[in-house]
Amino acid sequence: AQKITQTQPGMFVQEKEAVTLDCTYDTSDQSYGLFWYKQPSSGEMIFLIYQGSYDEQNATEGRYSLNFQKARKSANLVISASQLGDSAMYFCAMRDFYNQGGKLIFGQGTELSVKP
């Protein structure tokens, strides 16, 4: 069965430093996608970044990058130059393109706190 594991319930980082949020996944499918979402305390779910299983390069979007290690089944989110506004809950999610159709499977989330 498909599963997403985020082992860090909470993380602290100093403002302007980089931080890595861990995500491992389990799937038997060869074709899948990995997504990261940010959920601030206000409650909205904001899409950050996407990585396809066949993408040869790691995805980047501004200060966000995805450290994708397919053999290890990990898709860690790296946030560079942390800002106070980065304090939020971060969810890793996966979609299997063939067997699971459209649904996203989410992890438990990591709460990131950025210290001034």
Place this chain on the structure above:
Amino acid sequence: GAGVSQSPRYKVTKRGQDVALRCDPISGHVSLYWYRQALGQGPEFLTYFNYEAQQDKSGLPNDRFSAERPEGSISTLTIQRTEQRDSAMYRCASSLAGQGGQPQHFGDGTRLSIL
């Protein structure tokens, strides 16, 4: 509208009542999804549509839950004979297509409280 719109934002109702939650997706988005999110947890899939066709309802907890999207745009999630365990945030999302790497864009949710 610019984003996914859900209504109402908050719903408080007594146990045993029926509730209907509405979702208006981003214009032009083919696929629409419903999720349920407990406090401090990630969203859990309920059901999804491509156009008006319900493609997967495997996440609906029981037959008190149903969803429709009759004209391929607005969707309604209905919970009949509500129970206290139904209390949660219900989120709707939409995407351009139900395949591949298209990201799902979420609405702000409906916070449902069953007394």
